[in-house]
Amino acid sequence: MPASAKKTRIEDVAQAAGVARSTAAMALRGSPRLREATILKVREAADLLGYVYDRLAARLRSGRSNTVGLLVCEITNPFYAELTAGVQAALEGAGMAAFLANTDESPLRQRAMLERFREQRADGVILVPAAGTRPALLDELDRWGMPWVTMVRGFRRGSHAGADDRGGILLATRHLIGLGHKRIAFLGGAAVSSSSLRRRAGYLFAMRAAGLTPQLLPCLSEIGAASAIASGLARGGPTALVCFNDSVAFGAMLGLARAGRVPGRDVAVTGFDDTAIAARLWPPLTVIRQPVGDMAFRAVEQVLASIRSRAVEDRVVEHELVVRESAGLF
Amino acid sequence: MPASAKKTRIEDVAQAAGVARSTAAMALRGSPRLREATILKVREAADLLGYVYDRLAARLRSGRSNTVGLLVCEITNPFYAELTAGVQAALEGAGMAAFLANTDESPLRQRAMLERFREQRADGVILVPAAGTRPALLDELDRWGMPWVTMVRGFRRGSHAGADDRGGILLATRHLIGLGHKRIAFLGGAAVSSSSLRRRAGYLFAMRAAGLTPQLLPCLSEIGAASAIASGLARGGPTALVCFNDSVAFGAMLGLARAGRVPGRDVAVTGFDDTAIAARLWPPLTVIRQPVGDMAFRAVEQVLASIRSRAVEDRVVEHELVVRESAGLF
DNA sequence: CTGAAAGCGCTTACAG
DNA sequence: CTGAAAGCGCTTACAG
Numbered sequence: 001m002p003a004s005a006k007k008t009r010i011e012d013v014a015q016a017a018g019v020a021r022s023t024a025a026m027a028l029r030g031s032p033r034l035r036e037a038t039i040l041k042v043r044e045a046a047d048l049l050g051y052v053y054d055r056l057a058a059r060l061r062s063g064r065s066n067t068v069g070l071l072v073c074e075i076t077n078p079f080y081a082e083l084t085a086g087v088q089a090a091l092e093g094a095g096m097a098a099f100l101a102n103t104d105e106s107p108l109r110q111r112a113m114l115e116r117f118r119e120q121r122a123d124g125v126i127l128v129p130a131a132g133t134r135p136a137l138l139d140e141l142d143r144w145g146m147p148w149v150t151m152v153r154g155f156r157r158g159s160h161a162g163a164d165d166r167g168g169i170l171l172a173t174r175h176l177i178g179l180g181h182k183r184i185a186f187l188g189g190a191a192v193s194s195s196s197l198r199r200r201a202g203y204l205f206a207m208r209a210a211g212l213t214p215q216l217l218p219c220l221s222e223i224g225a226a227s228a229i230a231s232g233l234a235r236g237g238p239t240a241l242v243c244f245n246d247s248v249a250f251g252a253m254l255g256l257a258r259a260g261r262v263p264g265r266d267v268a269v270t271g272f273d274d275t276a277i278a279a280r281l282w283p284p285l286t287v288i289r290q291p292v293g294d295m296a297f298r299a300v301e302q303v304l305a306s307i308r309s310r311a312v313e314d315r316v317v318e319h320e321l322v323v324r325e326s327a328g329l330f
Numbered sequence: 331m332p333a334s335a336k337k338t339r340i341e342d343v344a345q346a347a348g349v350a351r352s353t354a355a356m357a358l359r360g361s362p363r364l365r366e367a368t369i370l371k372v373r374e375a376a377d378l379l380g381y382v383y384d385r386l387a388a389r390l391r392s393g394r395s396n397t398v399g400l401l402v403c404e405i406t407n408p409f410y411a412e413l414t415a416g417v418q419a420a421l422e423g424a425g426m427a428a429f430l431a432n433t434d435e436s437p438l439r440q441r442a443m444l445e446r447f448r449e450q451r452a453d454g455v456i457l458v459p460a461a462g463t464r465p466a467l468l469d470e471l472d473r474w475g476m477p478w479v480t481m482v483r484g485f486r487r488g489s490h491a492g493a494d495d496r497g498g499i500l501l502a503t504r505h506l507i508g509l510g511h512k513r514i515a516f517l518g519g520a521a522v523s524s525s526s527l528r529r530r531a532g533y534l535f536a537m538r539a540a541g542l543t544p545q546l547l548p549c550l551s552e553i554g555a556a557s558a559i560a561s562g563l564a565r566g567g568p569t570a571l572v573c574f575n576d577s578v579a580f581g582a583m584l585g586l587a588r589a590g591r592v593p594g595r596d597v598a599v600t601g602f603d604d605t606a607i608a609a610r611l612w613p614p615l616t617v618i619r620q621p622v623g624d625m626a627f628r629a630v631e632q633v634l635a636s637i638r639s640r641a642v643e644d645r646v647v648e649h650e651l652v653v654r655e656s657a658g659l660f
Numbered sequence: 661c662t663g664a665a666a667g668c669g670c671t672t673a674c675a676g
Numbered sequence: 677c678t679g680a681a682a683g684c685g686c687t688t689a690c691a692g
Contacts (some may be wrong), residue, residue, distance in 0.1 A: 059386055281584065
């Protein structure tokens with residue numbers, strides 16, 4: 001039985017409760033300036049009539065849609081799937097709904113989706129920029145008057161929620177150096193993004209500081225690509241792989257296994273992210289953990305502050321080295 | 331520079347173009363009843379003034395929000411991440427925006443998110459029901475007048491986009507029987523859902539038809555749980571595992587490896603889904619493929635039809651056996 | 661094709 | 677706390 005009966009409005013609720021329309025509206029939003037009794041009376045009437053608050057009508061008048069757009073560069077990467085879940089939950093906690101778009105690393109799609117969010121009157125947007133995104137995009141958002149925050153990948157301007165990419169990889173590399181490795185390669189990070197640049201920089205810095213020769217093995221964050229490179233490594237090649245992220249590390253472990261080598265024993269491997277599978281792999285993966293829940297919460301906090309024109313300090317979330325069998329405990 | 335200038339409305343565009351407001355509105359939507367020249371003139375004026383169509387204001391009058399809610403039971407499962415990406419892309423193609431909510435298998439959260447979608451005036455909802463969802467929820471949606479379609483998991487009523495769970499597992503089991511296996515166990519499917527019931531039924535049917543003794547090893551669709559069971563299997567135990575889905579199969583392979591057994595050689599393993607990693611694993615995973623893009627497209631097609639009160643036939647998407655080294659090619 | 665009018669369901673001042 | 681009024685930016689008939 002579809003809703004054939006006429007929709008009940010605040011006016012109807014007010015009538016049923018015997019109060020003015022504006023009073024009913026305030027009661028439904030739980031204004032503290034009303035008596036408890038009034039609020040209860042109105043809410044009862046609303047329940048009775050099956051009243052449903054219309055956020056869109058409210059928005060037309062108030063200018064706020066209680067909606068935030070989330071643009072993710074690649075949702076099928078488990079790390080971003082976890083991030084998406086975290087952002088959605090945080091928005092839910094703040095009473096907002098999340099528009100989702102997966103850009104699949106395409107700046108063109110990203111641009112189109114931002115325009116759609118704009119037409120849908122999203123109050124703000126949380127952005128994991130697609131690889132190759134130009135900073136001018138953020139100027140455009142500013143021109144639109146659209147509050148934004150970047151996540152994971154940033155541009156050294158505006159609000160950003162992310163980990164210390166350089167410091168994280170530095171830590172991982174130093175850990176391997178501390179284990180006595182000399183031939184340590186950096187695998188992954190071929191995409192054009194701030195994470196790629198900074199993680200590579202962290203690796204290079206640690207290697208040079210230790211007087212070791214760096215070896216870059218760039219590839220996309222894709223299990224197949226990483227696996228192919230790792231399986232082709234010569235026996236006299238690297239004894240340890242600092243991987244760009246967990247997906248690359250996972251690929252590397254598969255490639256090593258395929259070549260008959262045992263990850264963690266024959267070649268050490270580290271990841272970056274600490275996705276749910278990292279600890280489940282065999283051997284379990286040593287990683288730099290990015291606290292995904294924190295990052296999501298921070299991004300939501302920042303975009304809401306920006307919507308309300310309030311400043312929020314731009315703190316970097318803390319990373320952490322988690323040592324498991326793939327590097328250090330075998 | 332935030333949008334401090336007053337927002338330009340259709341009225342302003344109409345004035346600048348020298349036409350009536352209603353004409354401008356039609357031109358912006360590209361009505362075929364207008365002359366090309368008029369349309370161009372209006373669009374030029376709109377571009378010049380930086381006009382942004384307000385979908386929410388439009389909705390208030392027309393009753394359509396061009397928005398669909400997507401409820402996913404567990405977005406961090408790679409299969410559902412791929413499905414989410416597919417649905418979002420299909421909605422985008424239809425000019426709609428996707429509200430996303432991840433229920434994490436909680437019927438309570440699911441219920442709360444549906445109410446939020448209702449307040450946001452989503453035109454319809456695509457639902458991968460949380461485990462334990464009661465069919466009465468669909469009656470509720472009908473009472474709301476909210477068009478819906480279930481995906482993957484269904485209730486034998488209303489619109490549904492999904493694969494043939496029973497037939498798929500039947501095919502996988504028969505494949506293993508055809509390879510000569512006698513001790514074939516079914517791993518996973520502990521959650522309460524139509525997929526669990528039907529996949530288990532397919533397995534049981536195939537085993538009994540072949541005169542073999544079934545062995546059920548229920549566990550949640552979680553890599554750790556599956557891994558633990560698989561690593562504990564006795565040498566005289568099953569020689570083949572029909573897994574509930576790819577995640578379970580992946581866990582099983584990890585568990586076997588951990589116990590020093592080679593998946594595909596010592597114990598055959600099949601998955602269900604064909605997520606991106608299935609083919610990348612070592613050994614590559616034999617699976618029943620669910621065409622995720624098709625399913626997403628079908629679900630969107632059905633919910634749009636339902637929104638427009640048009641019937642669409644409820645076809646099941648085709649599954650397919652993909653034989654790889656984990657069962658049959660080693 | 662055009663123009664003036666009404667209305668979608670709220671919120672926001674503003675006077676009591 | 678209450679009430680009457682205006683308005684957010686569109687679309688929808690309806691008469692020209």
